[in-house]
Amino acid sequence: MKVKPIVERPLEPLVEAVAPATLPGLRFPWPRVLIGMAVVVVLALVAASLGSVSIPLGDAVRIGLDRLPGIEFTGDWPQSWETILWQLRFPRVILAVMVGASLGLAGATYQGVFRNPLADPYLIGVAAGAGLGATVVLVSPIPTYVGGFSLVPIAAFIGGLLAITVAYGVSHIDGSTPVTVLILAGVAMASLASAITTFLMIVVSPDVRPILWWLLGTFNGSTWKDVWILVPYFVLAAVVILPHARILNVLQLDRWQATQLGVNVERTNLVLLVAASLATAAAVSVSGLILFVGLIAPHIVRLIWGPNHRALLPMAMVVGGGFLVLADLGARMVLQPQEIPIGVITALCGAPFFIYLLRRARRWRV
Amino acid sequence: MGALNNNGRAPMLAIQDLRFSYKDEPVLNGVTMAVGHGEVVGVVGPNGAGKSTLLGLISGILVSKSGRIAIDGHDVAQISPRERAAMVAVVPQSPVFPGNFTALELVLMGRTPHMRLLQWESESDVRLAQRAMEETGCLSLADRRVDNLSGGERQRLLVARALVQEAPLVLLDEPTANLDLAHQTGVLDLVQQTQASRGGSVLMAIHDLSLAAQYCDRLVFLHEGLVFADGPPGQVITEDIVRLVYGADVTVITHPVMGTPVVLPVAGRMNAVSTAGHTNGKLSS
Numbered sequence: 001m002k003v004k005p006i007v008e009r010p011l012e013p014l015v016e017a018v019a020p021a022t023l024p025g026l027r028f029p030w031p032r033v034l035i036g037m038a039v040v041v042v043l044a045l046v047a048a049s050l051g052s053v054s055i056p057l058g059d060a061v062r063i064g065l066d067r068l069p070g071i072e073f074t075g076d077w078p079q080s081w082e083t084i085l086w087q088l089r090f091p092r093v094i095l096a097v098m099v100g101a102s103l104g105l106a107g108a109t110y111q112g113v114f115r116n117p118l119a120d121p122y123l124i125g126v127a128a129g130a131g132l133g134a135t136v137v138l139v140s141p142i143p144t145y146v147g148g149f150s151l152v153p154i155a156a157f158i159g160g161l162l163a164i165t166v167a168y169g170v171s172h173i174d175g176s177t178p179v180t181v182l183i184l185a186g187v188a189m190a191s192l193a194s195a196i197t198t199f200l201m202i203v204v205s206p207d208v209r210p211i212l213w214w215l216l217g218t219f220n221g222s223t224w225k226d227v228w229i230l231v232p233y234f235v236l237a238a239v240v241i242l243p244h245a246r247i248l249n250v251l252q253l254d255r256w257q258a259t260q261l262g263v264n265v266e267r268t269n270l271v272l273l274v275a276a277s278l279a280t281a282a283a284v285s286v287s288g289l290i291l292f293v294g295l296i297a298p299h300i301v302r303l304i305w306g307p308n309h310r311a312l313l314p315m316a317m318v319v320g321g322g323f324l325v326l327a328d329l330g331a332r333m334v335l336q337p338q339e340i341p342i343g344v345i346t347a348l349c350g351a352p353f354f355i356y357l358l359r360r361a362r363r364w365r366v
Numbered sequence: 367m368g369a370l371n372n373n374g375r376a377p378m379l380a381i382q383d384l385r386f387s388y389k390d391e392p393v394l395n396g397v398t399m400a401v402g403h404g405e406v407v408g409v410v411g412p413n414g415a416g417k418s419t420l421l422g423l424i425s426g427i428l429v430s431k432s433g434r435i436a437i438d439g440h441d442v443a444q445i446s447p448r449e450r451a452a453m454v455a456v457v458p459q460s461p462v463f464p465g466n467f468t469a470l471e472l473v474l475m476g477r478t479p480h481m482r483l484l485q486w487e488s489e490s491d492v493r494l495a496q497r498a499m500e501e502t503g504c505l506s507l508a509d510r511r512v513d514n515l516s517g518g519e520r521q522r523l524l525v526a527r528a529l530v531q532e533a534p535l536v537l538l539d540e541p542t543a544n545l546d547l548a549h550q551t552g553v554l555d556l557v558q559q560t561q562a563s564r565g566g567s568v569l570m571a572i573h574d575l576s577l578a579a580q581y582c583d584r585l586v587f588l589h590e591g592l593v594f595a596d597g598p599p600g601q602v603i604t605e606d607i608v609r610l611v612y613g614a615d616v617t618v619i620t621h622p623v624m625g626t627p628v629v630l631p632v633a634g635r636m637n638a639v640s641t642a643g644h645t646n647g648k649l650s651s
Contacts, residue, residue, distance in 0.1 A: 027486070256458065
């Protein structure tokens with residue numbers, strides 16, 4: 001149906017004197033995103049070169065480029081370096097970037113949909129629910145793979161959706177979702193899911209160490225297989241969520257205004273929540289529960305570039321990816337040769353940050 | 367009523383036997399009314415008469431189980447929120463303003479019903495927004511953050527946002543509430559000079575009968591969920607109707623400048639008539 005404007009009038013030229021500051025906010029922030037991605041690539045290469053066997057950065061870059069089609073380096077590096085990089089460190093840093101980007105994107109999306117700056121994949125229960133879903137498949141007789149297709153992310157997705165449904169259902173009162181109730185319900189769901197996860201793991205094996213790795217997350221032992229498990233969900237979530245940037249801005253108005261501006265609020269929220277939960281579930285399936293990334297990354301972006309989702313969504317991915325590369329490097333290096341769960345590092349950064357946000361939030365009475 | 371018979375063209379807004387209840391509490395008990403193309407209509411009545419409910423049903427934030435609302439001949443139950451928003455714009459009463467957005471960004475959100483998911487604002491959208499802000503006298507605020515603006519400034523932005531929506535029908539929900547005297551006439555003048563003067567229709571829920579009389583072509587009195595009176599202000603603003611609908615004793619005089627009716631409350635006579643107001647008879651001019 002086409003509605004004609006009431007009066008057709010020629011448009012005057014742009015008023016040049018005003019509104020220069022707003023106009024860039026209407027475009028996709030390509031320069032920022034590309035520079036950010038370049039920085040993440042550099043960080044990832046530096047992280048890959050560091051470790052128990054230190055490889056000069058130049059050689060790490062050459063070993064990386066060597067495998068690209070059409071590029072040939074005749075290096076004099078030891079064969080073991082190539083093995084270390086290609087079998088251990090490259091999949092590890094690439095997975096860290098993708099998990100960080102997934103969680104950053106999911107966090108920004110939850111915050112936008114709930115209009116709640118404290119929403120985070122873990123704090124609203126999705127991540128722990130996903131962890132439980134994944135654990136059920138991993139410890140039960142259910143086959144992990146069916147025809148080369150991993151069931152773990154699917155089970156994680158179901159667990160995550162269940163958790164968010166309960167948390168949201170409990171906290172959704174008369175058309176609004178009080179921030180504190182949502183977070184409390186989410187944390188309660190997370191505790192419950194983590195408790196069941198722990199129980200299931202102990203039933204299967206009395207060794208408690210894997211539980212710790214799982215509940216605090218790790219990229220120890222990550223392989224290309226993990227990367228390929230994550231890729232389709234990562235791409236799907238990004239393709240669904242990123243085009244919604246403009247609508248997410250409109251959703252920051254109350255839902256009545258958004259409806260009156262022509263947004264199908266319920267359907268949009270559902271699509272975004274499912275996509276964000278898919279990204280979270282896939283990330284959890286390959287790395288365990290890595291706390292606070294989904295909170296920190298979007299907030300750093302907001303502090304620097306403001307709340308416009310056109311910049312917020314892609315930059316939360318970039319910052320989340322970069323942050324997890326650094327956190328993983330820390331997890332490998334601080335107690336070398338002993339590794340610590342990456343969640344120790346992210347929580348050390350994230351928990352104080354969360355408290356800082358709570359303090360600020362008191363002013364806005366969120 | 368001329369509004370219903372517009373050379374065979376469907377009226378801008380046609381409401382038939384509309385009913386609505388909150389839980390068990392009926393608010394609208396079968397409202398039938400219309401707004402013609404280019405008409406400015408005021409919905410008046412005491413608090414709780416269902417004015418805001420009526421506007422909410424037209425703009426899609428409430429859904430009625432009984433009755434029919436047609437906008438320019440399209441049944442609202444059969445069009446998408448986007449299609450509806452292209453035909454009906456709303457200036458809400460006290461909306462949430464997310465901080466951190468600029469005034470221009472807020473006004474540009476009015477283009478939402480005209481854009482597809484993958485589409486972002488074009489240069490002509492920005493021009494439209496700037497023109498609307500110029501018309502409503504808030505272009506100089508374009509780069510200001512909306513949470514730093516005054517009530518009057520916000521109202522101008524909301525009118526500008528409704529204008530860029532290019533909807534043939536604009537709904538105003540208590541446009542003068544929370545505004546001081548100068549801004550009350552200011553915002554209504556604005557709507558008259560923009561939406562009304564370019565041939566669009568306006569439906570406003572409004573408290574102030576005397577102001578409504580100056581700006582509206584027609585007034586619809588809601589009383590106990592029904593249309594009690596419907597006609598030009600000069601015909602329906604009478605001491606009897608106001609007493610029956612509002613339960614307040616008033617004197618109606620003629621505005622010395624505008625020639626429109628002015629309603630003057632009479633002190634101390636509120637309770638004397640409050641029980642006499644329950645007549646379900648329907649007056650119509």
